[in-house]
Amino acid sequence: MNQYALWAIYKTEMARTFRTLLQSIVSPVISTSLYFVVFGAAIGSRIQEVNGIAYGAFIVPGLIMLSLLTQSVANASFGIYFPKFTGTIFELLSAPVSYLEIVIAYVGAAATKSIVLGLIILITASLFVPLHIEHPFWMVAFLVLTALTFSLFGFIIGIWANGFEQLQVVPLLIITPLTFLGGSFYSIDMLPPAWRTISLFNPVVYLVSGFRWSFFGHADVGVGISLAATLGFLVVCLAIVGWIFRTGYRLKN
Amino acid sequence: MQSVISISGVSKTYASGFKALEDINLEIRRGEIFALLGPNGAGKTTLISIICGIVNRTAGTVLVDGHDIGRDYRTTRSLIGLVPQELTADMWETVFNACAYSRGLFGKSANPGYIEKVLRDLSLWDKRDAKSRQLSGGMKRRLLIAKALAHEPRILFLDEPTAGVDVELRHDLWEMVRRLRDDGVTIILTTHYIEEAEQMADRIGIINGGKIILVEDKAELMRKLGRKQLVLELRETLSELPSQLDRYKLERSEDGKRLTYIYDTKAERPGIASLLRDLDAAGIGFRDLDTEQSSLEDIFVGLLREKQ
Ligand SMILES: Nc1ncnc2c1ncn2[C@@H]1O[C@H](COP(=O)(O)OP(=O)(O)O)[C@@H](O)[C@H]1O
Numbered sequence: 001m002n003q004y005a006l007w008a009i010y011k012t013e014m015a016r017t018f019r020t021l022l023q024s025i026v027s028p029v030i031s032t033s034l035y036f037v038v039f040g041a042a043i044g045s046r047i048q049e050v051n052g053i054a055y056g057a058f059i060v061p062g063l064i065m066l067s068l069l070t071q072s073v074a075n076a077s078f079g080i081y082f083p084k085f086t087g088t089i090f091e092l093l094s095a096p097v098s099y100l101e102i103v104i105a106y107v108g109a110a111a112t113k114s115i116v117l118g119l120i121i122l123i124t125a126s127l128f129v130p131l132h133i134e135h136p137f138w139m140v141a142f143l144v145l146t147a148l149t150f151s152l153f154g155f156i157i158g159i160w161a162n163g164f165e166q167l168q169v170v171p172l173l174i175i176t177p178l179t180f181l182g183g184s185f186y187s188i189d190m191l192p193p194a195w196r197t198i199s200l201f202n203p204v205v206y207l208v209s210g211f212r213w214s215f216f217g218h219a220d221v222g223v224g225i226s227l228a229a230t231l232g233f234l235v236v237c238l239a240i241v242g243w244i245f246r247t248g249y250r251l252k253n
Numbered sequence: 254m255q256s257v258i259s260i261s262g263v264s265k266t267y268a269s270g271f272k273a274l275e276d277i278n279l280e281i282r283r284g285e286i287f288a289l290l291g292p293n294g295a296g297k298t299t300l301i302s303i304i305c306g307i308v309n310r311t312a313g314t315v316l317v318d319g320h321d322i323g324r325d326y327r328t329t330r331s332l333i334g335l336v337p338q339e340l341t342a343d344m345w346e347t348v349f350n351a352c353a354y355s356r357g358l359f360g361k362s363a364n365p366g367y368i369e370k371v372l373r374d375l376s377l378w379d380k381r382d383a384k385s386r387q388l389s390g391g392m393k394r395r396l397l398i399a400k401a402l403a404h405e406p407r408i409l410f411l412d413e414p415t416a417g418v419d420v421e422l423r424h425d426l427w428e429m430v431r432r433l434r435d436d437g438v439t440i441i442l443t444t445h446y447i448e449e450a451e452q453m454a455d456r457i458g459i460i461n462g463g464k465i466i467l468v469e470d471k472a473e474l475m476r477k478l479g480r481k482q483l484v485l486e487l488r489e490t491l492s493e494l495p496s497q498l499d500r501y502k503l504e505r506s507e508d509g510k511r512l513t514y515i516y517d518t519k520a521e522r523p524g525i526a527s528l529l530r531d532l533d534a535a536g537i538g539f540r541d542l543d544t545e546q547s548s549l550e551d552i553f554v555g556l557l558r559e560k561q
């Protein structure tokens with residue numbers, strides 16, 4: 001293990017965040033507050049409760065997931081795309097580091113950032129609504145697992161992307177819609193049966209549901225299934241990353 | 254002497270289908286300065302990139318200090334420092350941190366004292382807190398060199414190090430190269446400036462169209478392939494060359510006072526002795542004569558023409 005390299009990459013990636021500290025912390029706090037105003041206050045005044053949970057509290061896990069997914073993908077994809085774009089990636093490729101070390105350092109840094117972000121949102125939310133976390137261990141587990149999985153997914157997008165447009169397109173066209181339609185702001189039980197069935201093909205449904213269960217002890221789909229789906233996606237991403245590095249796809253050919 | 258780099262049968266076909274290297278065989282000797290000389294697009298950067306692990310090879314093997322670059326990549330890559338052709342650096346990173354990052358990336362524990370020394374040697378110490386984007390082109394080049402040296406490599410690749418570089422940096426660069434060579438570092442540089450190879454290198458490899466055309470000691474190369482030029486200052490103005498001298502393909506100067514004869518020392522064309530005899534027979538006298546070794550430039554151009 002080249003721990004010096006791991007640390008060098010991780011530190012540099014984290015430093016990039018601190019350079020934009022204001023943007024990284026203030027903007028999620030502001031947008032979370034806005035969501036609370038719009039969804040919590042405006043809609044919440046009509047929908048009192050969902051599954052016995054106050055609507056304001058009900059949307060907190062979904063809100064955190066929304067930011068966690070988009071930020072993980074954005075951070076990780078940008079983190080590896082940028083050196084590719086500027087050409088500095090030559091140094092990484094010529095260094096005595098294994099693929100695994102590269103992935104751990106980049107994905108670890110991106111995941112760290114989004115976990116911190118998730119916690120900031122959680123704290124902000126707790127200023128608006130009283131929050132009680134039923135299963136703290138599982139809450140953290142889902143947080144970390146999701147951050148890692150989607151950072152890995154972002155890493156793959158960053159390597160695949162050949163331009164800034166492609167870098168934006170996946171988060172914009174896939175992640176955001178899936179998250180909004182993934183029961184972040186509603187329970188899929190509230191949907192007509194046909195739409196509920198369709199929703200079950202949306203992987204974000206399982207993430208949000210599992211995460212919400214860790215807060216309130218109530219889930220749209222079984223927690224075991226949520227966990228299995230998340231782990232399954234993680235394994236798929238790992239396999240793709242392994243393939244990328246074995247073949248040198250878009251890096252070394 | 255064991256080669257420090259041993260390249261055998263290396264080929265590269267890019268994903269686009271373009272064949273950039275074909276069956277490259279090359280040995281780099283420990284401690285030498287080797288110049289890889291070739292026009293743009295010859296495959297110099299591709300070959301370096303393969304040795305450093307930036308580009309996958311399609312076929313062949315490369316050993317660095319006896320270790321396979323695939324199986325033993327950690328060992329081989331720790332030995333190598335690379336200064337790339339393009340000026341690329343993290344724009345937001347300070348000079349000092351950029352070097353510390355490179356050192357860590359190559360698996361060395363932090364050593365601020367060593368990085369200070371490298372930066373001082375490259376006149377970058379004053380700029381240690383400057384961000385890369387604030388540096389001029391020449392300073393960026395120095396930074397890339399400092400980054401390549403930050404992990405104390407035993408082999409240094411310089412890919413077109415003097416392209417677009419001012420005189421001062423060029424001078425500093427050659428100073429540094431000599432110093433590193435004295436420390437036993439093997440240096441491989443690519444260039445299409447022939448004077449550079451001529452000035453600096455111990456050995457020269459010529460590459461064109463993805464093939465190594467020739468590898469030779471510089472002096473040997475000059476001796477074997479060096480063509481000479483004989484200039485005769487005539488005693489009387491010559492208005493026309495007599496036809497019996499046709500086979501020498503002499504060049505008559507505008508004013509008719511000078512004749513130039515190009516011959517190669519391999520002596521495949523008629524020698525000077527017979528030329529002088531024939532001149533005498535034709536009644537052409539000369540006051541003075543002068544011979545000149547052709548530059549590497551001439552050799553290079555001649556070689557490429559020959560191969561086409
Ligand atoms: N990534 C790539 N994909 C396809 N062709 C490439 C790629 N990189 C370089 N080439 C081609 O390979 C040839 C050799 O390039 P290069 O090794 O950069 O030459 P040099 O460094 O001698 O100028 C050139 O014709 C170049 O266009």
Ligand SMILES: [Mg+2]
Pocket residue numbers: 297298299338412413
């Ligand atoms: Mg080149």
